Amino acid sequence: MKKVTLLLCLFVFSFLVSCGGKEEQKLDEIPKATETVEQPIVDNSKIELGEEIFEGKGTCVACHKPNIKVVGPSLHNIATIYKEKNASIVTFLKGEGEAIVDPAQFEVMKANFAITKTMSDEELQALEAYIYSFL
Structure with a gap:
């Protein structure tokens, strides 16, 4: 039973670590609004x-x-x-x-x-x- 719990913990930890890295990549790929969007001037x-x-x-x-x-x-x-x-x-x-x-x-x-x-x-x-x- 201890082996199953240990394996389950390792699996969950590995999953969480690998997901965190992908999120950071996605955030880095998002262009900044100030670089591409110009706001029109309203008169x-x-x-x-x-x-x-x-x-x-x-x-x-x-x-x-x-x-x-x-x-x-x-x-x-x-x-x-x-x-x-x-x-x-x-x-x-x-x-x-x-x-x-x-x-x-x-x-x-x-x-x-x-x-x-x-x-x-x-x-x-x-x-x-x-x-x-x-x-």
Whole structure:
């Protein structure tokens, strides 16, 4: 019985020692976040201007809400799809891009190009920043 207990103890000890070494190797292989990840700089004043335009002269709030589809897609949905496709919201708002989020609603949105085409690039970029703030 003593031999079995001794063998069992040796086996458990060997197992624990060998597992510990593998964990250390895995930790060494993990890249440090500061070496590979850059954080984007968020311009809050641009987002605030975008929100003001969205809720005011842009009349966007009539059809778009942050997290639910009303007439048009949600801001979160718009931001997600434009980011995934690396597309430009500004180009679309200028009437120069395709509808990629909800093409079936394009005709409804097209009426609003009369408003968005009069906006400056700064205002359109602010709207884009505001929409991306919902990611």
